[in-house]
Amino acid sequence: MKNKLHKYAEFDLDAVFERFYETMLSNEDFSGFFKDQAQIRSLITRQKRFLLESIPMTEDEIKSRYIALGEMHYQIKVPYADYMAGMNILEKGLIQAVVLRNEPSEMLETTFHFFKMIRAYTAKGYLNKLLEADIEDIDHYLTHVQRASEMDTLLATERVIWLKNVIFAIKIENRAAAPALHMPIEISNMIEAATKDDPVLTRYATEMAGRMELNARNVFYFLEKGSYEEVLPLYRELMSIYKLTLMLTNVVTIASTHQLMQSLSKDTLTGLLSRHSLISILSRELSIATAGQYPLAFIMLDIDHFKQVNDSFGHGAGDQVLAKVAKTGAGLIRATDYAFRLGGEEFLLVLKGASFNIATAQAEIIRQQVENLQFEFDDRQHRVTVSLGVVVFSPPFTLTYDQMLDAVDKKLYAAKADGRNRVAS
Structure with missing residues (x-):
């Protein structure tokens, strides 16, 4: 069924669009988007042709046509508000033409209805493209977050x-x-x-x-x-x-x-969090993890045969090893995770939201990176290795802090008992 716009075919639309052109020229908000008057004139000509071509169409055809127009305007970055302001000017011109011709009120209603369709379907076109772009952005965000930090x-x-x-x-x-x-x-x-x-x-x-x-x-x-x-x-x-x-x-x-870190004491040698801060942090993170229903992964690591380094090359060499191993481990976790020096050559990493597979893989990466470190003592190159234990705790968290530490310590002991320089999980 055709729309009621066929009477526009009898109109002299040149005068309407000429007034539209003059309004565009006088409005800095519109004219500022164009290089010159010729470009504005070209736009007006295209809009006139677009309107005339729409006259014999059904409402479904007009819907499809203006949705496509809205999508195109979004793609070429025409501001929706500016396009609608232009349509308001054009609508006003056509209403004046209807009034001057003493057309019946039905023609005014037809004009209002036509421009309502234009606004709605052009907005639908813009909306279509916005939805596509936003879904793509969200998918990218989710992929990035899950890949980078789970x-x-x-x-x-x-x-x-x-x-x-x-x-x-x-x-x-x-x-x-x-x-x-x-x-x-x-x-x-x-x-x-x-x-x-x-x-x-x-x-x-x-x-x-x-x-x-x-x-x-x-x-x-x-x-x-x-x-x-x-x-x-x-x-x-x-x-x-x-x-x-x-x-x-x-x-x-x-x-x-930041607030938490300001109140925590740090280990002066490694820059990691000290054992004294462990309970306060775990208390907070267990509360948040319980509410969010996500796990906490514990990775405990110990430097293999560390006493031999101290005995053979002195405590200065031992401090160098401690600092470099600590920096390596802490550098391989996220800023929102935690790295502690529990004492001596023993460290603990707490990873928020990490699954068993992620935590185990992360521990293996740390093991390999430490194994590749080089130290120079007495003009000779030396290497060290670490053993790591991994345990993932999921809500509801029923164990005490000591029981959680004991569980991951047992995994660390298993790695050492199995030959050292390995991950036990």
Whole structure:
């Protein structure tokens, strides 16, 4: 069924588009985007042809045509707001033409309806491309996080996964395909645990999560009505809040880690955290891991035959070995993980969210890197090796701190008993 725009074919649209051209020239916001008047004139000519070609089309054909136009404008980076402002000018010109010709009110309604379709379907085109780009960005983020650190920023990752599912439901315009729009209790618990020392951050994080939920609900409300011009700004705001959520998570991680590090004593030789700080850190991290339902991996390592280094080359040589091994081990874990010197030649690494396979592989990498280190004592090159034990603890954490350390110490002992320079897990 054809639309009611056929009467436009009887109009002299040259005058309408000429006024459109003059308005474009006089508006610095529009004219500033073009190189010269010839480029503006070319645009006006194309828009006139586009409108005339749309007149004999059905509404479904117009929908397809303007969705494609919106997608093209997104790709060539035409601002949606500026395009809509131009459409407002053109609509005003056509309404004036209708009034001057004393057309019946039905023609005015047809004009309003036509431009409503233009706005909605062009917005739908922009939205299509935004959804594609955002899904691609989210997939890249998730792949990067999981590959680089296996759920390093778990709170942000959970929100990103939730958002990706919402975006997919928006893309297929199916509310039933979306996840629950309210904030899941596990994410709420994670926010509370991660920000428990700062009530302002807790309130801010919870507020942003609520705003994401509200915006998602509003998006689906207007989506069901086909009001894409209303959906687009709401969706953009939803994505802005999502980006703020990622920033907040980083701020929480950085701020809490910085605050924690300031209060901790460090081992003066290696620069690692000392054994005195172990209990306070484990207490905090076990609480957060319990709320977030992710594991903690313990890697305990000991320098093989370290006493021989001290006895043969002196304590200065031993200190050099300790410092270099500590630097190597700490340099192979993430900034959000922890490296402790427990005493003597024994070290402990705590990896947040690492699975058994990841932790074991990381321990093997450390073993190989230490084995490749070179030390010069008495004008000769020397090497050292380490033995490592690995245990991964998952919530609920029922063991005491001493029992956890004892469990990983037994794995370390097994590595030494099996010949040293190896990983036991």
